[in-house]
Amino acid sequence: MDQHVLDFMNIPTTCISDAMDGLNNLHPAIKPLKEEYKVVGRAFTVKIPVGDNLAVLKAIRNAKPGDVLVVDAKGDQYRAIAGDFVVGMMQTLGIVGLVVDGVIRDLAGIKELNFPVFSKGTAVAASGKAGFGEINVPVSCGGMTVHPGDLIIGDVDGVVVVPQAIEQEILTKALEKLNKDQIREDQISGNREAILKHLDDLLSK
Numbered sequence: 001m002d003q004h005v006l007d008f009m010n011i012p013t014t015c016i017s018d019a020m021d022g023l024n025n026l027h028p029a030i031k032p033l034k035e036e037y038k039v040v041g042r043a044f045t046v047k048i049p050v051g052d053n054l055a056v057l058k059a060i061r062n063a064k065p066g067d068v069l070v071v072d073a074k075g076d077q078y079r080a081i082a083g084d085f086v087v088g089m090m091q092t093l094g095i096v097g098l099v100v101d102g103v104i105r106d107l108a109g110i111k112e113l114n115f116p117v118f119s120k121g122t123a124v125a126a127s128g129k130a131g132f133g134e135i136n137v138p139v140s141c142g143g144m145t146v147h148p149g150d151l152i153i154g155d156v157d158g159v160v161v162v163p164q165a166i167e168q169e170i171l172t173k174a175l176e177k178l179n180k181d182q183i184r185e186d187q188i189s190g191n192r193e194a195i196l197k198h199l200d201d202l203l204s205k
């Protein structure tokens, strides 16, 4: 696994978001199917026409272990881009997560797989398999442009995208924020006097 994937594993998405001034988050409607899901990996991107998931299968065939599949399904909430069978294939081939601007189906079966899926929810209908999608190109997902190889980090609060060119800078800033949050937690939370002083300091600026 590459070092930055490991480095970002223990940082909450909130701190990473703060390190990017809140500008690189996917739309908050894209949520994990289970609260405990955490995913970190490099984006393998897929763009599909509404209602057709053949390119998702092509992406699964071409992705590398450790990749996160990022699917631009144009926000369609009626036709699922994958169910438990397709998600099971991803898992067995070493893909570490699925992020989709759209929906999945077979929710109970997918939850049993314990594979981190972040989606806009679930639907009943399946997609067609006529084709016309594209893999490994910049895609639009949750209002953000995601490039192949970008770092994708998802947890209970949502999904953030760290472009490759700024990974090191964002890692440093996110760790600083994590440290600052920890100091606040240790020195202020639960301490009435410290809270009053903290508020007075902020309000007197």
Ligand SMILES: O=C([O-])CC(=O)C(=O)O
Binding pocket: 053, 080, 081, 082, 083, 084, 085, 086, 087, 105, 106, 126, 127
């Ligand atoms: O086959 C599909 O396209 C969707 C599905 O139900 C599954 O993956 O289980």
Ligand SMILES: [Mg+2]
Binding pocket: 083, 084, 085, 106
């Ligand atoms: Mg199914």
